[in-house]
Amino acid sequence: MSAPGAVLVHGLWHGAWCWDDVRAALAARGVDSVAVELPLTDLADDVRVTRDALDAFGRPAVLVGHSYGGAVITAAGAHPLVRELVYLAAFQLDDGESVSRTLPDRALPDTRLPEAMRVSGGEVALDPSLGLELLYGDTEPSIAAACVARLRPVGRAVFRGIPESIAWRSVPSTYAVCADDRAVHPELQRAMASRATRTVEWPCGHSPAATRPDDVAALIAGRIAADG
Incomplete structure (x- = not known):
């Protein structure tokens, strides 16, 4: 069987393009990777494309x-080729949770992300x-502007999607907390990270693939090497 590699799954409003710098840094380390282009219509579709x-x-x-x-890798990570989740x-997420309803019994702080959303019909x-x-506040301005210009609407259903399986219960996982994140609150991240096998924490905002791609690649390459 060929050497292990990385499969990269982007977040809302983005596309596979957001991993370009990470993929280049992985390639420099001799690690093959692919970036998934999610339809961002609903969670089930996104999981299917990732599988x-x-x-x-x-x-x-x-x-x-x-x-x-x-949320996507939590369900898609049950695939037999997956060796670790990052x-x-x-x-x-855990059973019954969605990105709009995570750890509902915990009084965790929110961010201004809902304020930034613009709803039109089903998007x-x-x-x-x-x-x-919120997403690129700590990113070099020209890079941030180029990224934001490429964002696209997403289906409203993605916010309600509940994973059909919880892969991290049987697959090792690593969680990277972004301590200065203004989109997903760091306290929510730390609470979710308590579910992971191991945790690292970086002093950065929400988009480390843009601000510290070498660190992201090093983390991924390290987990591939650890599995090997």
Whole structure:
């Protein structure tokens, strides 16, 4: 069987493009990777596309999810090729939870992300100004502006999707808390990270793939090496 690699799952409003710098850093380390392009219509569709990507990858993989991508890998991580799950400021959900209803019995602080959402029919877009502040506030301005210009609306159903399986119960997981995150509150991240096998914490905002791609790649490559 070929050497293990990484399958990367983006968050809401984004696309596979957001992993470009991480993939380049992984390639420099000799690690093959693919980035999944989610339809962002509902969780079931996103999980199906991710499982298809794992099938196509065809080798053992560390499955990485950023933000909403954590909900996707929580379900898709039951795939037999997945050796570990890596959550980056991501939703490591448990039974009955969704990204809009996580740890409902805990009085955890919220962020201004709901304020930035713009609902139109069955889709939710993001206010570009507030969205930039929340998602890319610690990113070099020209990079942040280029990223925000590529954001796209998502289906309202994604916020209510509940994973059909909870892969982290049987698959090892690593959670990277982004301590200065203004989109997914760090206290919510730490609470979800208590479910993971291991945790790291970085002094950064919500988008480490843009602000510290080498660190993201090093974490992923390290987990691949540890599995090997």
